[in-house]
Amino acid sequence: MSDVEKKAPFEETQFTQVEKLRTAESSPGAFVPPTAEEERAVIRKLDKRLLPLVFLLYSLAVLDRSNLGNAKLAGLTKDIDLSGTRYQWLGTVFYIAYILCQWTSMGWKQFKPHKWAASVVLFWGFIATIQATVTSWGGLMACRVLLGIAESAFGPGVPLYLTYFYPRDKVGFRHGVFISGAAMANAYGGALAYGITQITGSLAPWKILFLIEGLPTCVFAIVVWFYLPDSVRQAKFLNEREQAVALHFVARNQRVDVGKEQGLVFKEVLAGLKDPKSFIPGLCYFGCNVSFASLPLFVPTIISGMGSFSKVQSNGLSAPPYLLCFFVIIILCFLSDRFKMRGPFCALAAITGAIGFVLQATCSTTAVRYFAIFLSVQIFASVALLLSWTANIHATESKRAGAYTVLATIGQCGPLLGTNVFPESEAPYYRKGMWISASFCLLVAVLSGVLSCWLIYENRKMAREGVPEVEEFEETSVAVERGTELKHRYIW
Numbered sequence: 001m002s003d004v005e006k007k008a009p010f011e012e013t014q015f016t017q018v019e020k021l022r023t024a025e026s027s028p029g030a031f032v033p034p035t036a037e038e039e040r041a042v043i044r045k046l047d048k049r050l051l052p053l054v055f056l057l058y059s060l061a062v063l064d065r066s067n068l069g070n071a072k073l074a075g076l077t078k079d080i081d082l083s084g085t086r087y088q089w090l091g092t093v094f095y096i097a098y099i100l101c102q103w104t105s106m107g108w109k110q111f112k113p114h115k116w117a118a119s120v121v122l123f124w125g126f127i128a129t130i131q132a133t134v135t136s137w138g139g140l141m142a143c144r145v146l147l148g149i150a151e152s153a154f155g156p157g158v159p160l161y162l163t164y165f166y167p168r169d170k171v172g173f174r175h176g177v178f179i180s181g182a183a184m185a186n187a188y189g190g191a192l193a194y195g196i197t198q199i200t201g202s203l204a205p206w207k208i209l210f211l212i213e214g215l216p217t218c219v220f221a222i223v224v225w226f227y228l229p230d231s232v233r234q235a236k237f238l239n240e241r242e243q244a245v246a247l248h249f250v251a252r253n254q255r256v257d258v259g260k261e262q263g264l265v266f267k268e269v270l271a272g273l274k275d276p277k278s279f280i281p282g283l284c285y286f287g288c289n290v291s292f293a294s295l296p297l298f299v300p301t302i303i304s305g306m307g308s309f310s311k312v313q314s315n316g317l318s319a320p321p322y323l324l325c326f327f328v329i330i331i332l333c334f335l336s337d338r339f340k341m342r343g344p345f346c347a348l349a350a351i352t353g354a355i356g357f358v359l360q361a362t363c364s365t366t367a368v369r370y371f372a373i374f375l376s377v378q379i380f381a382s383v384a385l386l387l388s389w390t391a392n393i394h395a396t397e398s399k400r401a402g403a404y405t406v407l408a409t410i411g412q413c414g415p416l417l418g419t420n421v422f423p424e425s426e427a428p429y430y431r432k433g434m435w436i437s438a439s440f441c442l443l444v445a446v447l448s449g450v451l452s453c454w455l456i457y458e459n460r461k462m463a464r465e466g467v468p469e470v471e472e473f474e475e476t477s478v479a480v481e482r483g484t485e486l487k488h489r490y491i492w
Contacts, residue, residue, distance in 0.1 A: 043249075045237060046165050050162070050229075053223070053224070059184050059188075061151050063213050068090055072206075080140060088420050092415075093144050095412055095413075098149075100152075101148070102152055105154075105405060107120075108158070108161045112230045113230050118228070125214055125218035128210065128217060131214065159178070172336045176336075176381075178387075179383055183377070185322075187319045191316060193316075198312075254488065255395050264398050267398075269398050269399065269402040272405075277455075280450065281451070285412075287440035288380070289412060290417050291438075291440050292380045303373070305427050321373045333384050336385055343452030343455075344452065346444065347448040349380075352378040353376050353377070353379030356378070358434070359371070360373070379441050459489050459490055
């Protein structure tokens, strides 16, 4: 008899799977649905444990991948020949490796998350740090390939991991907190680079930059091993009742794997890979990444090219636009959860980004172009909304794993174009790159509207079929037997 069976002496009710969480010593009885305040209290405990950690880790990940732009202005080109298209290739090769290894993000479901994440964090922290030892373009290229492989196994899987702990109508804000780590990394990355370039010593400033920004990641791998919970049932900071409450709200309008937290159900993964609704968010993500992924590599250079600031000042001035982006992400994701809408807010962020790129393409004054950067970077808010939107479309954990693989694989092709739309020959205005970026921002807005209309149509169709607007707890294997995992209302 399994451990789960030993803990399930209770009578069957509609909440029977939650009851299985109680120990044999607990008093028998039906599960009492939690109050709204009780749910909020459990969510606050989850937030305190999970959000600071995933936010900080993603900040470190983005910092380690995007500090190349700061290193360039900190003297990297003096020691390593980056003439011609060599610099662009450093950005491109990272994303080639990142794309080819997107499937590794499913390791968050296949293995225990704390072991998987700690191993991956240590791997990328080590690679990010030893970039300081390279002496040639080839060596730096090898580091960027390995960094892409390591980070593909981390970041793309975190949104799936968060869906194990939060209700689907509240996971958007949590995805926003997670993804805002990228905006914060780009903000303090610019400020940190500004400070590091003031250091004088035997090591070149760009080497110090890689060391200071890479070593902390290795340390945090230890924190992840001991601090990151694997699932609701294995979250020791929650008592038995709180675990039952958490499973109750996580399973509302989606399915939960109880007793089978680790291990993919490949039939469901395949369903997520084949679902047409997995591909529109992927195309939106592609458009976002064409517009945004290249910015951390080129914003310091763009600001420097305005002619009003030194290279050191340009590093520092690259921070404020990302700081604003951090707050915009948090606000839009909060409102998205509040109104239970994803598409309209995704389109709003994309249109704002498009306006910024158009201003940069059409204006030549420093003040306007710098202001426009504040608008351009807001396209990144759409990424946070797409993460929660993908989770909301697919009911089971394994199907979400497949859908996130589609999202990330298609989406991460965007930087292959984005990192090559700002060639040195287009300096200092990079008008062609700005127009291309604006066009893809508008594509994101249009696709967001299309997907919203599709989901509204599907919801109305399910309403006519009698599919309830709110579905209570149903464990995945039970749902598969009944065929009910295929029907649930969408958040559009």
